[in-house]
Amino acid sequence: MKSTSFLSAFAKINLDLKVLNKRDDGYHNIESIIVFLNLSDTIEVKRSSKLSVNFDSPFQENISETNNTIIKIYEYFLANYPNLYKYSIHVEKKIPISAGLGGGSADAASFMRFLIEDNNININDINLASIAKRVGADIPVCYTNYSARVSGLGEHIDRVSIDFPLYALIVYPNISVSTKWVFENFIIKKTDEKITILKDDLSIENLKDSKNDLQDIVIKKYPIINDVLDKIKDTRGCIISRMTGSGSTCFGLYKKNEDAVDSEKYIRTIYPNFWIKSVRIEN
Numbered sequence: 001m002k003s004t005s006f007l008s009a010f011a012k013i014n015l016d017l018k019v020l021n022k023r024d025d026g027y028h029n030i031e032s033i034i035v036f037l038n039l040s041d042t043i044e045v046k047r048s049s050k051l052s053v054n055f056d057s058p059f060q061e062n063i064s065e066t067n068n069t070i071i072k073i074y075e076y077f078l079a080n081y082p083n084l085y086k087y088s089i090h091v092e093k094k095i096p097i098s099a100g101l102g103g104g105s106a107d108a109a110s111f112m113r114f115l116i117e118d119n120n121i122n123i124n125d126i127n128l129a130s131i132a133k134r135v136g137a138d139i140p141v142c143y144t145n146y147s148a149r150v151s152g153l154g155e156h157i158d159r160v161s162i163d164f165p166l167y168a169l170i171v172y173p174n175i176s177v178s179t180k181w182v183f184e185n186f187i188i189k190k191t192d193e194k195i196t197i198l199k200d201d202l203s204i205e206n207l208k209d210s211k212n213d214l215q216d217i218v219i220k221k222y223p224i225i226n227d228v229l230d231k232i233k234d235t236r237g238c239i240i241s242r243m244t245g246s247g248s249t250c251f252g253l254y255k256k257n258e259d260a261v262d263s264e265k266y267i268r269t270i271y272p273n274f275w276i277k278s279v280r281i282e283n
Helices: 069-080 103-118 128-134 139-144 179-185 204-209 215-221 224-233 257-270
Strands: 005-014 018-022 028-048 052-056 086-092 148-152 156-159 167-172 238-243 250-254 275-282
Touching: 005 103, 005 139, 005 275, 028 103, 028 167, 069 086, 069 103, 069 128, 103 139, 128 139, 139 148, 139 156, 167 224, 167 257, 179 215, 204 238, 215 224, 215 238, 224 238, 224 250, 224 257, 250 257, 257 275
Parallel strands: 052 086
Antiparallel strands: 005 028, 018 028, 028 086, 028 148, 028 275, 148 156, 167 250, 167 275, 238 250
């Protein structure tokens, strides 16, 4: 390998999210359309005599340097491949933390791709279902790094295509939401219908008809999220406004980049202390 490698770990948003049922093992089966943004953390990796991870982050939440997704994915592989190289890892965080944008999963998945290549691990030996359950549900789709419909815990991945340009306004209201708390308190409504988006028909109308099942319970605890969603929805050109994942980040979708950029400027005047950014959705 090169003396130092630089990796990109891209943020995701859930265009929708359906909680189907609770499994016997306590986890939940879900269905969701996930897309990636041109927003990424940068990971600097070089071989070392010992494993270490440190973070440079502008966000107020502290990240443990001994208990994080990169350490967890390394330990997962170490249990099966005891002769792994050790690394010194530095992460420059640009993705908000515990925000529903998959930053930790993206970091782990990006490092996992590097780890597999640098240690000559057979990719066919990788068990994505096990990784989803033991390390993080979003890691499998972040590992593939393309727009997809995910199901199960997140290990079943079917690629989707977006045949039209799509831009987003991302608003993080500086609230860290515990995914564990959300799922522990979520009540599945038996009358809910199945997800409306088809994996081969990602249309604007289907997007409008879908939803994030977790949104209501998070809004109940943090009403400001509903206010943010309403403000985004009122911006010019906004197709939908929605919360991503288990929150708290909210987003609006736009067909035109200029509408997303103008909306960013407007929303900043309302919420000057929130983290706000207009982005492009990658296909």
